[in-house]
Amino acid sequence: MNRFMNNINVLHITECYDGGIKTFLDNISQNHNKKINNFFLVISKKNYLKKNHYFYKSRSRLYSTLLLFIILPYYINIVKPRIIHSHSSIAGFVIRFYSLIYVNTKFFYQPHGLVFFSTKNIFLKKIFYYYEKIFSFFPCTIIACSKSEFNQIKTFSKKKILLINNGVLVSEKYYKKKNNKFIKIVSIGRLCYQKNPELFLKVRNYFIKNNKIKFIWIGGGEYKNMKNIFKKCKIEITGWVNQNKVDKILKTSDIFILLSRYEGMPFSILHAQSNGLPSVVTNVVGNKDLIINNFNGFKSNNYKKILEYILLLCKNKNLRRQLSKNSHYLVKHKFNLNNQLSRLYSYYSM
Numbered sequence: 001m002n003r004f005m006n007n008i009n010v011l012h013i014t015e016c017y018d019g020g021i022k023t024f025l026d027n028i029s030q031n032h033n034k035k036i037n038n039f040f041l042v043i044s045k046k047n048y049l050k051k052n053h054y055f056y057k058s059r060s061r062l063y064s065t066l067l068l069f070i071i072l073p074y075y076i077n078i079v080k081p082r083i084i085h086s087h088s089s090i091a092g093f094v095i096r097f098y099s100l101i102y103v104n105t106k107f108f109y110q111p112h113g114l115v116f117f118s119t120k121n122i123f124l125k126k127i128f129y130y131y132e133k134i135f136s137f138f139p140c141t142i143i144a145c146s147k148s149e150f151n152q153i154k155t156f157s158k159k160k161i162l163l164i165n166n167g168v169l170v171s172e173k174y175y176k177k178k179n180n181k182f183i184k185i186v187s188i189g190r191l192c193y194q195k196n197p198e199l200f201l202k203v204r205n206y207f208i209k210n211n212k213i214k215f216i217w218i219g220g221g222e223y224k225n226m227k228n229i230f231k232k233c234k235i236e237i238t239g240w241v242n243q244n245k246v247d248k249i250l251k252t253s254d255i256f257i258l259l260s261r262y263e264g265m266p267f268s269i270l271h272a273q274s275n276g277l278p279s280v281v282t283n284v285v286g287n288k289d290l291i292i293n294n295f296n297g298f299k300s301n302n303y304k305k306i307l308e309y310i311l312l313l314c315k316n317k318n319l320r321r322q323l324s325k326n327s328h329y330l331v332k333h334k335f336n337l338n339n340q341l342s343r344l345y346s347y348y349s350m
Contacts, residue, residue, distance in 0.1 A: 008348055009037045011081040013072070013095060015064035016088040017044035019190055021112050023267045024087065024145075024166065027337055029053075033345050039079045043067060061090065068094040081105060083348055089115035093131075096138040107140035108162075108347075114152055117262030117285065118194065132156050143347075146265035148285040162347055165289075166265040167340030170274045170332040177254065177276060177324055182214040183314050184253040186277075188246065188268035189260070190221035196282070197226050199259040199303070204233055206307055213314060216253065218246055243271075250275035254320060255313050256297075259306070263287055273331040278323035280309045290335070296327040 012028065014021055028038050029051060040053040043064045054075060058064050072094060076084070085108040086095045092109035099107040116128035136142065136157035143162045144150035150163045189195035197217070204215045215235045220227070230237050238249065250256070256272035256279045263286025269279055270290065279297035281287040291299045298309035313320050 007035055007037045008083065009039065009079055009081045010083045010085055010348060011039045011041060011075065011079045012085050012087060013041045013068065013091045014087040015043040015058060015061070015068060015090050017042045017046070020145075020166070020264060020267050021087045024112065027167075027341070028344075031337065031341055033341070036345055036348060039075075039081070041068075041072070041075050065090050065094065069097075072098060076102060076105070083108065085110065087112055089128075089132075092140075093135065096135050096140050099139045103139075106348075107138075108143055109140050110143040110145065111149075111264065112145060113194070113262060113264035113286070114149065120193075129156065144264075146263075146286045146289040148289050149264050152285060164340060164343045164347075165335055166267055166270060167335050167337040168267060168270040168274050168331065169337050170328070172332075174276060174325055174328045175251070177321065178252070180252065180254060182212055183255065184214050184216060185255045185257060185310070186216040186218065186249060186253040186272075187257050187259070188218040188271070189258070189266075190219055191217075191223035191226045192221045194261055194263075195219075195221075196259045196261050197223060197230075199282075200257070201226075201229065201233060201235070202303070203257070203259070203306065203310065204235055207310075208233065216249065218249060246271060247275060250277060253277060255280065255310065257281065257306075257310065258287060260284060260287060265289060270331055270335055273327040273335075276324040276328045278313055278320055278327055280306060280313070282306075290330075292330075294323075296323050296330050 012025060025040060038052060042053060043056045043058050045058050056067060083106045084095055086092045087110050089111055095107050116125045119125060133156035136159060141162060142153055142157060143164055144153050145166045150161055153161050187200055191197050207213045217230060217235055218238045220239045227237055250272055256277040258266060258269055258281045260282055262284050265286045272279055279291055281291055281299050283299040283301050288299055291297045293299060300306055
């Protein structure tokens, strides 16, 4: 342990090791910094982290919350972190209590998508909003992963908020798309309320008679019945696959769509852009930061407009090609992983 003596120990905590949080933590785990020792306390259904991780099997949200409360002091004593960084609302809830006890430790809370967007119930939305507002007074710094999420956090927190855009690895060179026999339209995400697979299905059904357009969904999730409905509507579902497989599918696709109800900043769009895909997305928190209309894609919350944009891209190969180049350019210069990690580690070192 002597070689770690002068380094900063950071303990990352989550009970939601999935989707964007999984990608974020994997990026940290796989890209080392000489001055930062990252440790991971994860409660989840699955575990893929290889190094410096402590894993507990998830059973329910209540179980995960109570478990975090019980075990966190033990791991603080083992790791002796200078910084505790929580990922998700539940982990953020837990650490803010301990921020009152461990006063010599820095605490960061990163929601990766604000909890009050996670329900359509107006009463619950208000409860979740005031939960965030009350807990923002605790000695814990909030990190936003997009400008639009930053603006949302400003509505309930008057304290300093950090903005660190998500980022992905991007190849220096842009690779021109090959012509396919079909137009391949792809989406990535969990089959859940947030990702709005019902709207994806509605879009697919509009094109159901067009044999030259193929729809692909990368991912799985809690909407088990949706898988059977997708298959009946000739939507290819890959299930969860590794990033190499995701990139392979994206490289051979033509258009990316993400019709989420809310986001933080979706890695799925960033990966699509890094593979040169123009995107059609809903104009919601997170999505809106990544798409400039008629530059690298289109954004709208209007169903007819979404169809109009998809049709335009299907018919206009030259437009697809130009938006493809622009997508790669934007993510390479503004949303690359090196920028994200250097910004994060600079805040750790302050």
